Amino acid sequence: xxxxxxxxxxxxxxxxxxxxxxxxxxxxxxxxxxxxxxxxxxxxxxxxxxxxxxxxxxxxxxxxxxxxxxxxxxxxxxxxxxxxxxxxxxxxxxxxxxxxxxxxxxxxxxxxxxxxxxxxxxxxxxxxxxxxxxxxxxxxxxxxxxxxxxxxxxxxxxxxxxxxxxxxxxxxxxxxxxxxxxxxxxxxxxxxxxxxxxxxxxxxxxxxxxxxxxxxxxxxxxxxxxxxxxxxxxxxxxxxxxxxxxxxxxxxxxxxxxxxxxxxxxxxxxxxxxxxxxxxxxxxxxxxxxxxxxxxxxxxxxxxxxxxxxxxxxxxxxxxxxxxxxxxxxxxxxxxxxxxxxxxxxxxxxxxxxxxxxxxxxxxxxxxxxxxxxxxxxxxxxxxxxxxxx
Amino acid sequence: xxxxxxxxxxxxxxxxxxxxxxxxxxxxxxxxxxxxxxxxxxxxxxxxxxxxxxxxxxxxxxxxxxxxxxxxxxxxxxxxxxxxxxxxxxxxxxxxxxxxxxxxxxxxxxxxxxxxxxxxxxxxxxxxxxxxxxxxxxxxxxxxxxxxxxxxxxxxxxxxxxxxxxxxxxxxxxxxxxxxxxxxxxxxxxxxxxxxxxxxxxxxxxxxxxxxxxxxxxxxxxxxxxxxxxxxxxxxxxxxxxxxxxxxxxxxxxxxxxxxxxxxxxxxxxxxxxxxxxxxxxxxxxxxxxxxxxxxxxxxxxxxxxxxxxxxxxxxxxxxxxxxxxxxxxxxxxxxxxxxxxxxxxxxxxxxxxxxxxxxxxxxxxxxxxxxxxxxxxxxxxxxxxxxxxxxxxxxxxxxxxxxxxxxxxxxxxxxxxxxxxxxxxxxxxxxxxxxxxxxxxxxxxxxxxxxxxxxxxxxxxxxxxx
Numbered sequence: 001x002x003x004x005x006x007x008x009x010x011x012x013x014x015x016x017x018x019x020x021x022x023x024x025x026x027x028x029x030x031x032x033x034x035x036x037x038x039x040x041x042x043x044x045x046x047x048x049x050x051x052x053x054x055x056x057x058x059x060x061x062x063x064x065x066x067x068x069x070x071x072x073x074x075x076x077x078x079x080x081x082x083x084x085x086x087x088x089x090x091x092x093x094x095x096x097x098x099x100x101x102x103x104x105x106x107x108x109x110x111x112x113x114x115x116x117x118x119x120x121x122x123x124x125x126x127x128x129x130x131x132x133x134x135x136x137x138x139x140x141x142x143x144x145x146x147x148x149x150x151x152x153x154x155x156x157x158x159x160x161x162x163x164x165x166x167x168x169x170x171x172x173x174x175x176x177x178x179x180x181x182x183x184x185x186x187x188x189x190x191x192x193x194x195x196x197x198x199x200x201x202x203x204x205x206x207x208x209x210x211x212x213x214x215x216x217x218x219x220x221x222x223x224x225x226x227x228x229x230x231x232x233x234x235x236x237x238x239x240x241x242x243x244x245x246x247x248x249x250x251x252x253x254x255x256x257x258x259x260x261x262x263x264x265x266x267x268x269x270x271x272x273x274x275x276x277x278x279x280x281x282x283x284x285x286x287x288x289x290x291x292x293x294x295x296x297x298x299x300x301x302x303x304x305x306x307x308x309x310x311x312x313x314x315x316x317x318x319x320x321x322x323x324x325x326x327x328x329x330x331x332x333x334x335x336x337x338x339x340x341x342x343x344x345x346x347x348x349x350x351x352x353x354x355x356x357x358x359x360x361x362x363x364x365x366x367x368x369x370x371x372x373x374x375x376x377x378x379x380x381x382x383x384x385x386x387x388x389x390x
Numbered sequence: 391x392x393x394x395x396x397x398x399x400x401x402x403x404x405x406x407x408x409x410x411x412x413x414x415x416x417x418x419x420x421x422x423x424x425x426x427x428x429x430x431x432x433x434x435x436x437x438x439x440x441x442x443x444x445x446x447x448x449x450x451x452x453x454x455x456x457x458x459x460x461x462x463x464x465x466x467x468x469x470x471x472x473x474x475x476x477x478x479x480x481x482x483x484x485x486x487x488x489x490x491x492x493x494x495x496x497x498x499x500x501x502x503x504x505x506x507x508x509x510x511x512x513x514x515x516x517x518x519x520x521x522x523x524x525x526x527x528x529x530x531x532x533x534x535x536x537x538x539x540x541x542x543x544x545x546x547x548x549x550x551x552x553x554x555x556x557x558x559x560x561x562x563x564x565x566x567x568x569x570x571x572x573x574x575x576x577x578x579x580x581x582x583x584x585x586x587x588x589x590x591x592x593x594x595x596x597x598x599x600x601x602x603x604x605x606x607x608x609x610x611x612x613x614x615x616x617x618x619x620x621x622x623x624x625x626x627x628x629x630x631x632x633x634x635x636x637x638x639x640x641x642x643x644x645x646x647x648x649x650x651x652x653x654x655x656x657x658x659x660x661x662x663x664x665x666x667x668x669x670x671x672x673x674x675x676x677x678x679x680x681x682x683x684x685x686x687x688x689x690x691x692x693x694x695x696x697x698x699x700x701x702x703x704x705x706x707x708x709x710x711x712x713x714x715x716x717x718x719x720x721x722x723x724x725x726x727x728x729x730x731x732x733x734x735x736x737x738x739x740x741x742x743x744x745x746x747x748x749x750x751x752x753x754x755x756x757x758x759x760x761x762x763x764x765x766x767x768x769x770x771x772x773x774x775x776x777x778x779x780x781x782x783x784x785x786x787x788x789x790x791x792x793x794x795x796x797x798x799x800x801x802x803x804x805x806x807x808x809x810x811x812x813x814x815x816x817x818x819x820x821x822x823x824x825x826x827x828x829x830x831x832x833x834x835x836x837x838x839x840x841x842x843x844x845x846x847x848x849x850x851x852x853x854x855x856x857x
Contacts, residue, residue, distance in 0.1 A: 044516030082515030
């Protein structure tokens with residue numbers, strides 16, 4: 001009804017040649033707009049996160065506003081469980097769910113190349129195909145180069161199975177492509193509504209909020225909701241384990257690369273070497289983090305999620321877990337005849353992970369960070385509104 | 391047998407249950423609603439009016455007992471009990487650490503509500519977050535909670551509570567706290583209370599209920615029938631003018647219309663009927679429900695022009711918009727020539743000085759009845775907007791007379807083991823009028839008192855039984 005009125009007004013205004021038409025909202029975006037209209041008249045949730053303070057600076061919600069709000073939302077669930085208008089109320093306000101639906105649309109819309117944005121919609125299939133293809137690739141390569149998985153030349157020597165340069169040649173382009181695709185996507189998101197000049201304070205605050213997952217703290221520091229109205233820091237902690245575990249693994253690979261090229265030190269490295277220490281701690285953190293997140297995902301309140309995105313969420317978690325477990329297994333079984341199989345499994349998982357980075361759940365981190373930076377910039381500018389009850 | 395039976399599931403009931411449990415009593419709480427709707431009107435609240443002598447976490451400056459009392463005296467026009475009111479005020483200055491210990495979080499005033507930064511402590515996430523925290527704490531402490539358990543009647547032995555009946559189930563307890571809310575969602579009772587007006591209308595039929603659909607006043611009526619001492623007038627309630635498109639029940643905060651003082655308000659006859667700029671809106675919003683209730687058809691329209699946009703809290707539904715006053719009248723279904731005449735007369739009467747919505751400014755009308763004494767600016771800048779208003783009842787004030795122990799009274803005699811808290815006794819302190827956050831102050835203070843007294847009464851029974 002509201003949209004109908006807006007369209008009528010717009011049509012009338014157009015008839016008089018007064019305004020430039022705004023881009024029509026999708027059904028999911030319209031739903032966010034409807035809910036924000038209710039929330040903006042209530043505002044009880046202002047203390048929970050960044051979404052509601054950003055909302056109060058607006059009276060109307062155009063596409064770019066909705067995209068910003070959707071990506072600011074961490075799906076912590078606090079506003080759902082505290083909402084006097086949540087189902088079964090006829091207003092049926094469920095901000096986390098409405099935001100989750102639009103978030104997925106923004107990833108698709110801003111994806112580069114645009115045709116691949118559709119992959120977000122079929123995440124289960126995308127991940128399964130990527131993993132199968134990557135595994136097949138390495139198994140086939142192993143067969144081709146060595147005549148089979150169990151024909152490994154010497155214990156502990158995986159470069160003998162896949163020469164170092166071959167691995168670099170396979171992974172670098174995929175990784176660089178992922179960076180490029182995500183970079184272009186987030187640039188389009190940024191440019192859809194540039195927030196203004198960047199300041200050091202804004203960058204500092206956004207960085208802090210991203211790295212500390214401040215908005216999974218619930219505004220009071222006791223954490224977010226999962227299966228009911230009780231707060232818990234588990235999600236924040238498991239996410240930290242996952243994220244920092246991933247970064248440690250990444251650091252392990254980076255250090256090893258430097259060893260290889262700068263110092264000429266070839267893998268395998270000893271258990272007390274820097275790459276190993278980083279990799280083992282990162283791998284263990286990643287295993288613990290992803291298992292925890294998966295467990296929380298299984299128990300999450302059905303209203304506090306977009307059920308259609310479960311394959312994406314769980315698929316991504318599973319792939320990270322597979323990457324970590326296969327990496328640790330590879331280390332432990334390096335001296336055995338399972339080396340070849342483990343290597344193929346690990347490289348296949350890593351390749352599938354890298355290949356799907358720009359078209360899967362990983363994107364949430366990039367767009368969320370950009371949204372937080374946008375908000376940190378915007379909030380430092382004077383508001384255009386003079387709202388008051390006085 | 392259970393020690394303390396708490397009937398109700400909102401803030402006052404939960405405060406009572408928690409205090410009784412902390413005092414060592416076994417407690418059963420009966421909430422009439424399903425779990426999803428638990429908490430009564432408390433789920434729609436947002437803050438607590440708090441006395442404080444110095445700045446306190448989320449509260450700035452000071453709000454002394456005397457100032458709080460004067461505010462209460464002003465809004466009630468003297469329809470209050472000073473001793474009980476001061477009890478509530480003092481309790482409001484000390485209850486928050488206890489609230490925090492049960493998981494309630496406070497935050498500074500919300501944007502758009504900065505005028506309450508000194509007087510009101512806001513609940514982070516609002517009243518439902520508070521209610522959720524109390525239920526979690528109650529369950530952790532071992533309070534038994536039953537949902538969908540509406541109590542139909544009590545079994546009394548003169549002034550003593552014996553048992554409560556939920557359908558055919560009889561529940562005995564050593565003492566009882568009644569905290570089951572007012573009767574605002576009982577349409578027949580509202581109709582009966584407001585009666586037939588001089589125009590032959592039942593005004594209450596056009597009221598919307600901002601609060602819970604579960605406050606049907608069953609026990610209030612039972613107690614009235616059982617000869618309990620009552621207080622207050624059945625037509626008195628916290629009543630504001632809300633958007634006429636609001637749902638029949640549970641519209642809550644978002645259905646309010648905050649642009650009254652920025653424009654004019656006309657009734658069905660397209661006539662103004664009250665000074666829209668009498669005082670700051672937070673000091674006047676609570677009288678507009680009754681004002682609209684007195685108009686023909688219990689409806690009115692708040693009219694603003696483009697100058698007001700962005701200066702008031704955004705309403706939940708968009709206003710009716712038109713490029714001329716005539717067109718707006720047609721869209722609103724008001725007689726256009728009268729409407730335009732009313733607005734033109736108002737516009738011509740405006741004496742615009744320097745407009746300042748944050749002060750009682752000098753923009754006023756001259757030679758107009760009723761006058762608009764502040765913020766009077768001609769409505770001359772299209773587009774024009776109209777919002778239809780209806781009376782919205784939050785809660786009713788008719789209640790049970792209590793003393794400082796929260797005890798129910800029968801013929802002037804206090805009950806030993808039946809106590810009352812929340813809306814069922816708010817009328818002792820708030821006979822009429824309203825000021826933000828005071829309902830929660832009363833509910834919290836008397837909920838805590840009632841819980842403590844009920845636990846004491848139950849322990850006394852124990853020792854009687856042992857002796």
